Amino acid sequence: MTERNAIILAAGKGTRMKSKLYKVLHQVCGKSMVEHVLEQLQQAKIENIVTVVGFGAETVKEALGDRTHFALQKQQLGTGHAVMQTEDLLHDSTGETIIVSGDTPLLTAATFRKLCEYHEQRHSAATILTSNAPDPTGYGRIVRNDVGIVERIVEQKDATKEERAIHEINTGVYCFDNQKLFAALKLINNNNAQGEYYLTDVIGILKHEGEIVTAYRDDDFNETMGVNDRIALARANELMRQRINTKLMSEGVSMIDPDHTYIDAGVKVGRDTVIEGGVVIKGQTVIGSDCLIGAHSRITDSVIHDDVKVISSTLEEAEMHTGSNIGPNSHLRPQAEIGKNVHIGNFCEIKKAYIGDGTKVGHLTYIGDATLGTNINVGCGVVFVNYDGAKKHHTNVGDHAFIGSNSNLVAPVNIAADSFIAAGSTITDDTDRFDMAIARSRQTNKKDYAKKLPW
Structure with missing residues (x-):
């Protein structure tokens, strides 16, 4: 030659x-x-x-x-x-x-x-x-x-x-x-x-x-076709998307609405994964087999292992291990790593954090700069308070801990394995194993006070 x-x-x-x-x-x-x-x-x-x-x-x-x-x-x-x-x-x-x-x-x-x-x-x-x-x-x-x-x-x-x-x-x-x-x-x-x-x-x-x-x-x-203006550019994107989607479907990926599924060149998707309409998958993302990528999810430069469910959520430079799920309406920011069989519910945001196997983060929670162990329960409205206005700090939570709803974990702090954080607490000190930490004012009831109110 x-x-x-x-x-x-x-x-x-x-x-x-x-x-x-x-x-x-x-x-x-x-x-x-x-x-x-x-x-x-x-x-x-x-x-x-x-x-x-x-x-x-x-x-x-x-x-x-x-x-x-x-x-x-x-x-x-x-x-x-x-x-x-x-x-x-x-x-x-x-x-x-x-x-x-x-x-x-x-x-x-x-x-x-x-x-x-x-x-x-x-x-x-x-x-x-x-x-x-x-x-x-x-x-x-x-x-x-x-x-x-x-x-x-x-x-x-x-x-x-x-x-x-x-x-x-x-x-x-x-x-x-x-x-x-x-x-x-x-x-x-x-x-x-x-x-x-x-x-x-x-x-x-x-x-x-x-x-x-x-x-x-x-x-x-x-x-x-050559691309000389924005009209031709849009057409080129449309044709390339059709080429990418057709190839993926021929390799065993299911698309509910391929005309409205937007996948970048270079993305890899395993067999028997289902991608619903309105999904955007960008960059060097790799998705395993038997996954469900729900409608209107957006995934960029992330790794998703087998049997993962992403429901109407956003992932950026994140990783989800086998059997985990997220959503709807949650956000994994860069360096978020979700372990096996982890549940991330709705309206959660996770950034630069590792969530151990079997842990559950139900809803309305922010976890940043943290390492969580296995089989932890994180209640509704929990905030990992990682920023003091000048620096970011880290939080560690041990295996089998229970973090009650509406708690604030003020970093740097270490929550020991098997410890219990009472709902509504603001935690600033480390706990030992099997501790229950309560950090809230005691309730006081003012008898008949409501009768004095103008309404």
């Missing part, structure tokens, strides 16, 4: 996005568009990838890291000019080079592989990835002769009325013989309506020199 290279064109500003964010960094299902392109090229076994950056160069470099080489296009003088900037990195390669835009997040590794194979089988100097667009406005048109051979690519602004009626469009993806690509680039000029160096002019030069130019047609136009 010949050496395979790739050039990702990611130097344009993307003014139609009307955004402070550099265009190729806009996200589609949790990853920037240019990351989607890069990852699919890597999956296609492309050995050497160069990304051309311009506007927002440092931000793009930070996003992609060491997964690609970079070339800088200081002036935006067209796609041909952008490719010229990679010559120092690629001029020695005798293999083939794919060129793809960084705003085409739906392209797949399978398509890149098929494009390369088609190119190699026909010994082409250049192969264009084309597709039939329902509305070709804005795309370069593929002009063929009467026997179907590609003659040239005509850009929208340079096309005649007849050429604009053509529906076969240039997707902006090519496979070139690398040496012939850079030789032809030296011959292009900017004598066109835009005053730019078009990469598409290389096709005409290669044709003029008698080289073989072919076109591989992708039957799925949606896969090849």
